[in-house]
Structure formats: structure tokens, C-alpha cells
Amino acid sequence: MAINYKDLSDEELLYGAKTCPGCGAPIAVRLALKILGARTFVCVTASCLGATTTVYPQTSFFVNNAIAAFPATASTIAGMSAAVEMQGLEDVTILGIAGDGGTADIGLQALSGLCERNDNVIFICYDNEAYMNTGIQRSSATPYGAWTTTSPVNETGTAKGETRIRKNLFDIVSAHRVPYCATASTSYPRDFMEKIAKAKNLKGTKFVHVHAPCPTGWGYPSEKTIEYGRLAVETGLWYLAEYENGKVTLNLAPKVFKPVESYLAPQRRFRHLKEEDFKVIEKQRDEEWALLKAKAAS
Numbered sequence: 001m002a003i004n005y006k007d008l009s010d011e012e013l014l015y016g017a018k019t020c021p022g023c024g025a026p027i028a029v030r031l032a033l034k035i036l037g038a039r040t041f042v043c044v045t046a047s048c049l050g051a052t053t054t055v056y057p058q059t060s061f062f063v064n065n066a067i068a069a070f071p072a073t074a075s076t077i078a079g080m081s082a083a084v085e086m087q088g089l090e091d092v093t094i095l096g097i098a099g100d101g102g103t104a105d106i107g108l109q110a111l112s113g114l115c116e117r118n119d120n121v122i123f124i125c126y127d128n129e130a131y132m133n134t135g136i137q138r139s140s141a142t143p144y145g146a147w148t149t150t151s152p153v154n155e156t157g158t159a160k161g162e163t164r165i166r167k168n169l170f171d172i173v174s175a176h177r178v179p180y181c182a183t184a185s186t187s188y189p190r191d192f193m194e195k196i197a198k199a200k201n202l203k204g205t206k207f208v209h210v211h212a213p214c215p216t217g218w219g220y221p222s223e224k225t226i227e228y229g230r231l232a233v234e235t236g237l238w239y240l241a242e243y244e245n246g247k248v249t250l251n252l253a254p255k256v257f258k259p260v261e262s263y264l265a266p267q268r269r270f271r272h273l274k275e276e277d278f279k280v281i282e283k284q285r286d287e288e289w290a291l292l293k294a295k296a297a298s
């Protein structure tokens, strides 16, 4: 569904969020609400976004909005969807928003139930690749090699940052055969908004996993959020894809990836990485892309 920027409303349905300057999370939500409009009922979970937008009696949302406990985004929006259905409201979108921790870790069981029941909602996971709100702890979406306070680094090299490969939420959710599942990035706003527009027009559970850079947790200047989000895609360390009707589509497949160092080396969380670590990350990337391309070709 093509978006024409000229047709977008000037109305802002999220503003005044007390996030750090350059935070990717409110960019994602603001763009999503531009498409979804004022008849959206939002549930945010405990996270940076929840803590900076939804502190009673204040809220940065100019739509109906509730905050849920850390694991409960999916179960709360399932209830909201049932309530809306009982009341016969047909012009309403139910939107759940959670961070990577609230989605891939503590919220995963409820998300699986939501997808299985195919409740009529949109779930956005904004992914800043760690538990940022509580001081940068690793999540199961933290990339290989990243420093966090719970994936530390030491001088002797016995602690080297994150040692596991992150969970692939796109694969996990699409394995539930939901009507729509996509990855996106705040640095590709048109692609992201077109995915939200598609999700709005489909019935059932729609899941959009949006990469949302975090200057504070990643360690880069706040004005470079868009640049880093783009570099993640250009180096192949994040991808833009869709799953619909059992088919995977790659929305952007760079012919040649930029060197991973161009994205990783300037970030504080990766500054301990050496040449051999970049090679490991490149190999992981190539394996992931081979699987992705095979799925897109089938």
C-alpha cells in the first residue's frame, strides 16, 4: 500500500515523550499513529516507552492508552479486542507496543497465545536490543558481541559481551501462521508506514518488529539515530521483510553489504570487538541471509 506523505495528517497523536534525545522508540510510535489515526486504543508495557509516555496522571498519547505489566501486552490487547468486539465497535484499531524484552523474553508466551487465537490486533515490538529502561541489561534480542551491564567485557578477554545469537522474532511469529508479520526500521519510514497501513486493513493478529536505535544504550551521538538504523540495514545486520499468506518477501536486499565494522565499530557497546569478531558476525549474517533468501525463493 503506497503512502503519499502529502496525505498524512498534521495531527500528532504522540508528543511530549520524555525519552532521551534521538530515541528511536517514539519515532516508531508517532509514525504508526499517523497511519492508524485517532480511533486507536493503545496498550504500552513497562519499558522506556511506557516510562516516558504514560505516568499517571500524564500521558503523551492523544489516543486512548493503557499501561500494562511487563509480560502483559499481548494478553491486555487480547482483552481490549474482545471488549471492542462485544461493543460492536468496528472502526477501532487495537495496538499493543512492547520493547524487545517485553516481546522476546517475558512477553513471549502471551504473544504466542495471541497469535494462536488470531485476536484482531496489531502488535509492534520496538527493538533497541536490550532492557534499556532498567539500565542496559541484555535481552534475547541483544546482538552477538554487544556489551550490556549483564553481558560485560573485561580486559583479559574472558568476558566478551553477548555470546549468544539473538532470537529471530520474525521466524517465531510467522511460524504461528498469522495473517501478517513484518520487520521494519525507523530509518525507513515509508516502508514502516506502508507495513502499518497493510496491517490496519487486515483482520487477525498482525506483528511488526521495528528496529529502533537507542543512542544512550548503544553509545553513539543522539543526532545519528537515522544514520545508524540505515547502517544496520546496509550492513545486513537488520533486514526488511514481510510474511503474508505463507510467503516471505524481502523488501530490500543490498547487492553488496557495507562492511559490518562501519556500523559496529563507532558504537560504544561494540568498541571491544576485534577483526576476528567482525568475521564471526559476518559469517552469522551470511548464514541468516542464506536462510532468508531460501524462504523468499520458496
Ligand SMILES: Cc1ncc(C[n+]2csc(CCOP(=O)(O)OP(=O)(O)O)c2C)c(N)n1
Binding pocket: 046, 047, 048, 049, 069, 070, 071, 098, 099, 100, 101, 102, 103, 128, 130, 131, 132, 133, 134, 139
Ligand atoms: C515482572 C517485571 N520484571 C521486571 C520489571 C522491570 N522492568 C521494567 S521495564 C524493563 C525492561 C524493558 O525492556 P524492553 O522491553 O526491551 O524495553 P526498553 O526499556 O528497552 O524500551 C524491566 C526489566 C518489571 N516492570 N516487571
Ligand code: SF4
Binding pocket: 018, 019, 020, 021, 022, 023, 024, 025, 048, 052, 128, 132, 133, 213, 214, 215, 216, 217
Ligand atoms: S535509553 Fe534508549 S530507548 Fe530508552 S529513552 Fe533513552 S534512547 Fe530511548
Ligand SMILES: [Mg+2]
Binding pocket: 099, 100, 101, 126, 127, 128, 129, 130, 131, 132, 139
Ligand atoms: Mg529494549
